[in-house]
Amino acid sequence: MAKVNVTVKILRFNPDVDTQPHWQTYEVKDIDETAQVLDVLHRIKWYQDGTLTLRSSCAHGVCGSDAMVINGHNRLACKTLVRDVMPVITVEPIRGLPVIKDLVVDMEPFFSHYKAVEPWFINPDPPPTRERLQSPEDRARFDDTTKCILCGACTTSCPSFWANGKYVGPAAIVQAHRWIFDSRDKGTAERLQILNDRFGVWACRTAFNCVEACPREIDITKAIGEVKKALTFGTVDF
Amino acid sequence: MERHQVEVSKYKFAGGFETWAWFFMRISGVVLLLVAVFHLLWMHMVIKVENITFDVVASRWTGAWGPFWKTYDVALLIFALTHGFNGLRWITDDYIHRAGWNAFVKAILLVIYLVVIAMGAYTIFSFTG
Numbered sequence: 001m002a003k004v005n006v007t008v009k010i011l012r013f014n015p016d017v018d019t020q021p022h023w024q025t026y027e028v029k030d031i032d033e034t035a036q037v038l039d040v041l042h043r044i045k046w047y048q049d050g051t052l053t054l055r056s057s058c059a060h061g062v063c064g065s066d067a068m069v070i071n072g073h074n075r076l077a078c079k080t081l082v083r084d085v086m087p088v089i090t091v092e093p094i095r096g097l098p099v100i101k102d103l104v105v106d107m108e109p110f111f112s113h114y115k116a117v118e119p120w121f122i123n124p125d126p127p128p129t130r131e132r133l134q135s136p137e138d139r140a141r142f143d144d145t146t147k148c149i150l151c152g153a154c155t156t157s158c159p160s161f162w163a164n165g166k167y168v169g170p171a172a173i174v175q176a177h178r179w180i181f182d183s184r185d186k187g188t189a190e191r192l193q194i195l196n197d198r199f200g201v202w203a204c205r206t207a208f209n210c211v212e213a214c215p216r217e218i219d220i221t222k223a224i225g226e227v228k229k230a231l232t233f234g235t236v237d238f
Numbered sequence: 239m240e241r242h243q244v245e246v247s248k249y250k251f252a253g254g255f256e257t258w259a260w261f262f263m264r265i266s267g268v269v270l271l272l273v274a275v276f277h278l279l280w281m282h283m284v285i286k287v288e289n290i291t292f293d294v295v296a297s298r299w300t301g302a303w304g305p306f307w308k309t310y311d312v313a314l315l316i317f318a319l320t321h322g323f324n325g326l327r328w329i330t331d332d333y334i335h336r337a338g339w340n341a342f343v344k345a346i347l348l349v350i351y352l353v354v355i356a357m358g359a360y361t362i363f364s365f366t367g
Contacts, residue, residue: 160332163332163333164331164332164333164335166335196253196254196256196257197256198256198331199331202256202257202259202260203331203332205328205332228257228260231253231257232253232257232258232260232261234253
């Protein structure tokens with residue numbers, strides 16, 4: 001495996017001493033070109049500068065903790081390989097959310113939008129003795145939006161969300177879509193009403209940044225379009 | 239799919255203003271693509287820029303095809319202005335966050351929109367030559 005040297009430029013911010021974020025450059029030597037950007041950041045934190053602050057957990061693209069802006073694109077640091085972004089790697093915190101320190105942002109506005117769409121199973125019918133059955137076709141209807149890991153890459157790539165944080169954002173709409181188009185769920189009308197707002201789906205200006213940003217390759221703008229269509233035509237059967 | 243039919247009645251055409259504003263943008267976008275492009279081609283390529291005078295426009299509105307051209311020009315006026323001003327309304331919601339300023343800017347946009355539509359429509363319909 002080829003070893004490479006990379007230059008890493010990180011946008012750093014320490015609320016105790018800084019008034020503005022600033023760039024800091026690190027040289028990382030002899031790293032596998034197939035290593036993750038997350039490995040590079042850990043090499044810096046563990047061997048060069050322990051003050052570097054970042055979030056990560058599973059390191060395998062499932063937990064959604066390490067979304068960041070890598071070379072100008074919203075990416076998961078654990079799913080981005082060094083060879084695809086070298087030799088100069090720029091890393092910034094995701095945009096549109098308050099920076100707490102370095103690459104760590106306050107996700108609370110993001111999660112409060114998420115909670116606003118009631119992202120849980122709604123069905124007042126008494127549960128059957130066994131599972132609630134669903135045909136493979138009905139399951140396939142919302143398969144794409146079940147893949148969301150709530151990393152925030154889409155919402156923080158969205159110009160509408162940057163412009164106005166009141167916008168519920170693509171991630172919350174994806175999560176709503178996952179229930180709206182689930183034949184077992186009965187909260188459809190409720191969720192559609194919540195999203196039928198100038199800061200709900202109607203603040204989506206179809207910039208498609210979310211589609212480019214999603215590490216799970218969810219067709220997000222299409223999912224948002226389907227919610228708009230459901231509101232326009234008064235049906236989810238299409 | 240029976241469940242959905244039950245649900246549908248609850249929110250059928252709960253669409254409301256924002257829904258129809260969005261739907262209008264889609265439809266008017268397609269309409270403008272045809273109407274505005276034809277307008278440009280007709281005025282600039284067929285009549286040619288150097289020939290556009292008051293007399294050309296006057297004869298168009300008063301000639302045999304007068305009703306067609308008047309309808310066409312009113313449609314272009316209304317579709318283009320409504321599409322454009324709704325876009326400005328959206329941009330206002332994106333960037334002007336204070337409720338008071340937001341309402342103020344939208345009120346001004348509405349006034350300009352109505353005045354320009356009224357002026358344009360008055361010109362077209364009251365035109366006698």
